[in-house]
Each structure stands twice: as structure tokens, then as C-alpha cells.
Amino acid sequence: MKEYWTPFASLLGVLAFCQSLIQVVFPPELRFAIVKLFNRIFHGFSSYCYFDITEIDGVNTNELYNAVQLYLSSSVSITGSRLSLTRALNSSSTTFGLSNNDCMVDTYNGVTVLWEHVVTQRQAQTFSWRPLPEEKRGFTLRIKKRDKTLILDSYLDYIMEKANDIRRKNQDRLLYTNSKGGSLDSRGHPWESVPFKHPSTFETLAMDPVKKQEIMEDLMGFANGQGFYQKTGRAWKRGYLLYGPPGTGKSSMIAAMANYLGYDIYDLELTEVHTNSDLRKLLMKTSSKSIIVIEDIDCSLNLTNRKKANSTSSHARSAYYDMGEMRGGGGSGEDGGNNTMTLSGLLNFTDGLWSCCGSERIFVFTTNHIEKLDPALLRSGRMDMHIFMSYCSFPALKLLLKNYLGLNEVDLEVAVLEELEGVVDRAEMTPADVSEVLIKNRSNKEKAVRELLAALKVRAETNAKTGGPRERDAENVEEDEEQEKRALETPKQGCDEFEEESCKQRKGNDEKDDDIIKK
Ligand SMILES: Nc1ncnc2c1ncn2[C@@H]1O[C@H](COP(=O)(O)OP(=O)(O)OP(=O)(O)O)[C@@H](O)[C@H]1O
Numbered sequence: 001m002k003e004y005w006t007p008f009a010s011l012l013g014v015l016a017f018c019q020s021l022i023q024v025v026f027p028p029e030l031r032f033a034i035v036k037l038f039n040r041i042f043h044g045f046s047s048y049c050y051f052d053i054t055e056i057d058g059v060n061t062n063e064l065y066n067a068v069q070l071y072l073s074s075s076v077s078i079t080g081s082r083l084s085l086t087r088a089l090n091s092s093s094t095t096f097g098l099s100n101n102d103c104m105v106d107t108y109n110g111v112t113v114l115w116e117h118v119v120t121q122r123q124a125q126t127f128s129w130r131p132l133p134e135e136k137r138g139f140t141l142r143i144k145k146r147d148k149t150l151i152l153d154s155y156l157d158y159i160m161e162k163a164n165d166i167r168r169k170n171q172d173r174l175l176y177t178n179s180k181g182g183s184l185d186s187r188g189h190p191w192e193s194v195p196f197k198h199p200s201t202f203e204t205l206a207m208d209p210v211k212k213q214e215i216m217e218d219l220m221g222f223a224n225g226q227g228f229y230q231k232t233g234r235a236w237k238r239g240y241l242l243y244g245p246p247g248t249g250k251s252s253m254i255a256a257m258a259n260y261l262g263y264d265i266y267d268l269e270l271t272e273v274h275t276n277s278d279l280r281k282l283l284m285k286t287s288s289k290s291i292i293v294i295e296d297i298d299c300s301l302n303l304t305n306r307k308k309a310n311s312t313s314s315h316a317r318s319a320y321y322d323m324g325e326m327r328g329g330g331g332s333g334e335d336g337g338n339n340t341m342t343l344s345g346l347l348n349f350t351d352g353l354w355s356c357c358g359s360e361r362i363f364v365f366t367t368n369h370i371e372k373l374d375p376a377l378l379r380s381g382r383m384d385m386h387i388f389m390s391y392c393s394f395p396a397l398k399l400l401l402k403n404y405l406g407l408n409e410v411d412l413e414v415a416v417l418e419e420l421e422g423v424v425d426r427a428e429m430t431p432a433d434v435s436e437v438l439i440k441n442r443s444n445k446e447k448a449v450r451e452l453l454a455a456l457k458v459r460a461e462t463n464a465k466t467g468g469p470r471e472r473d474a475e476n477v478e479e480d481e482e483q484e485k486r487a488l489e490t491p492k493q494g495c496d497e498f499e500e501e502s503c504k505q506r507k508g509n510d511e512k513d514d515d516i517i518k519k
């Protein structure tokens, strides 16, 4: 049972009045001694103790503050008479909250506690390393001294759990981006967020059903595995590397993972991160139950295969390592100090001590060119699962037919099914291409199937003549490598240009592939 409790607020008001009176009458030293004595006497006689939960704890956002707010908002909505209402941009739900400086009683395991929402104006600051919000916000929890153990042992954990449940039920997850280039907002967040409403789920994801089931079980095992991770002394985190050609569902898979687990997504734009210490700050500001995504990792940072670079020449090697310094403006080479963004900084981010700040986090890297990644990223244990997102297979095709046209296997003629099965692997078409044919003709199911079959046949024939996208891709990779080798052998000042050119080239190749597919 929860209700407003005004006598407590009045008592606090009297205390505040006494304190301001003391401030006016006595000099600062005497004032300090009197206030201390006054507090000691008051607390000595009082049977209550108080806990302050401030919104910002030093430089970090206090997760407990957010949890208390959410927890109380779930109860206030029913019993409160004075509420603050908020609705985030594009959000589907309204949040009720305790108004400024209002109090509320809550009962837990037969123990009654009092919550006060304390909001005060921040005094004008002469200097601050970052802008602070105008208001200082926090909750004060008042409990009986004799209930302290019970409350501290389980009540706060209960609140955290409840808040997580509420968030999951609201289904309003957030998509964060660091595209502001590391600048902080007034609450010290380097991330900007929007409500995440991607409709992709494992039901809509077309891929090998056995592999899909394996991934879903792995994710669920992770989410429910707190005890296991604790027992085995492992950090509660998991890494997935999604690789495969463009349009095979890597981004859709990330959205499906987030929707399946109810996690937020942090989309990390590596090109906006300039130093290893910036990366650590970003990591510190991510919350638990989240997926941290780095898309197209081969293009975001110079993480291409070092082995190949090493085998060229010592001159080339030093040019390669110097690239990190040039980008960050004078760091300490490949191992990198904090002045530059390096591979080792990234590995430390996912793997090292820093990866363990917070818990229940999933790292997902995606790439179109796994062969271009540094072996250090691929070493076993680094990413727990390597998932190949392949061209459309027969089971995936059947799922797309069902999702887009509502056609089950039994709705199709046996001969058509056999034709589709016979041609789909040779066609090497991505699920994105297949979806496009189906969407275009979705008002006429028969025509859609006919056109799809024709498109698959054309693609299979082209592949038979040209070797297919896999071979074309391999040729492009060789071309890229040749170009990288040439750039590594040129003087250092060409490195930045080379980097840009190489990335453009890769993007160009992808577009070329897309064109071929569309034809
Ligand atoms: N496996 C799939 N199942 C269902 N739909 C898919 C699948 N793959 C691709 N699609 C469709 O194609 C579109 C593009 O897919 P998506 O962006 O997930 O590909 P990607 O692998 O991330 O590509 P890129 O490498 O270019 O980032 C999606 O909007 C989705 O509709």
C-alpha cells in the first residue's frame, strides 16, 4: 500500500528553516560546528536513518536512481493524486512520476519505508569540465534503523529487478548512437538515443533453422546465465561476429537479438571515436542488458589483416603501424597509449578489464570481409560465436515465401517447389534480393513465385558463366590487397589517403555487387 505522507515533509521543512536561521546568525566555522552537533543530536534521538540516491554519482549516471524512478512510477500511476507525466519522443508509453519534492510510502515485506523526490536548483558554477543540469535530482529513502539490514540486503535488489521487468514489459527499447563525436550532453552522456522499433524478429529472419535455433538458445542461455558466469569467474558478456555478403541479414539479426532479449542497442560509430580513452568512456556509459554493435568493422578502423602487412617489408610494417599515430595525432604506435584509437584499445574494450564494467552485455561485430580482419580479432575465445550469414538457402526461401506472400509449402505445386530447391543454391541470391522480388509482386502471389523462379534461374546461369559472387568477391579482395600492399610501400604521408581510397574501393565493390544482383 502506498500513500502520500505530508508530516515528514513538514518536519524536513522545519529543519531546513532552522538551518537557514543558523546560516544567517553565526559565522561559518561556528555554524558548521553547530550544524554538526545539531545533526548528531537529531540522529541520535531519531529512530530513522536516511539514504540519498542522487541522479548523478560523480561523473557516472546512477543506475539505482533510474530504477527507483521507474519502480515508483509503476505504483504512483494507480494511487497518486499529484503526478508528473512524461512521454519520450516517439515513445509508445507514458511514464508517471513523483512530482518534485513529493513523498511516497512504500511497503516491502511488511516494512514501511518513505521515499522523497528531492529536486533543488544547482548553484551557478564558475567552472565545470562539462555542462551540468540546472537541477540536482535525487531520492531520499527513510527507513527505521531496525529495518536497515532487511532493506539494504534485498529491497534495493528487488527494486532493480522490478525496474528491469517494467522496462522489458514496456517494450520500449532504445537505440543509442555516439555520432556526436564524443561530446557530452548536460547529464554527462556521450550517447544520444531514440526509441528502437525495428520489427525484425527470429520468426521473420530467413536462415538455416538449425543455426537459428542454436543462436536463440545461446542468447537465452546467456541472459539466464548469471549464476554460471559468477560460478566460473567469467565476465557476464558474450561476443558475436556476424559475417557475410551485403543483404544477408546481419543488421536484421542484431535487431532480432535485441527484440528477443529486450535489450537496448548501442550502435558504436568507431570513426567518431578518436582515442582509446574515449572508447573507455563510452563503454562506462553503457547500461547492462544491452548489445554493443560495431558494424562493418573492416571499414571503421584500420583493423585489416596485420599478418599480411607484416610479411611485406619492414618499411611497410612501420608505415602500417604509424597509421594509428597519424589518425589519433601522435599516439604510441600499435599498442597505443590513450592518444589514439588502436586495435589493442578495441580488444581491451571487448575483452580486457574494461569490458567488465557493468554486466550482461553482448558485443556484436559485423563485416562483409572476414578475411580482411586482423587474426587477433578472430582468435578463438575473442568472439564467442562466428555466425556466417549466407546467401538464401531453400529453408530460408520457404520462410520468405511464408512471411511475404503467406504461402506455405503445401500451397505450392510440387514441381515448382522442386524447381526452386534445385536452383536456389546455385543462384547465390541474398535474402534481401529475394525479398525485393516478393515485395514488388506481393499483390499477385502466382506472379511473385513465377518472377522469383525466373530471377533465380537467370542468376544461376550468370553464375555458371562468371563464377558467381563468391569468386567475384575473391577477385575484389585480391585487388584490394594488391592496392594495400602498394600503399604500404609508399611513404607515410600517403597513408590517410590510402585508407580513404581503400574504404571507398570496398564500398564501390559492394555497390558493384548490388548492381550485378539487381540485374
Ligand atoms: N536473412 C534475412 N531474413 C529476412 N530478411 C532479410 C534477411 N536478410 C536480408 N533481409 C532483408 O533485406 C534487408 C537488408 O538486410 P540487412 O540490412 O539486415 O543486411 P546486412 O547483412 O546487414 O547488409 P550489409 O552488409 O549491407 O549491412 C532487410 O531490411 C531485410 O528486409
Ligand SMILES: [Mg+2]
Pocket (backbone or CB within 6 Å): 250, 251, 252, 295, 366
Ligand atoms: Mg547491415
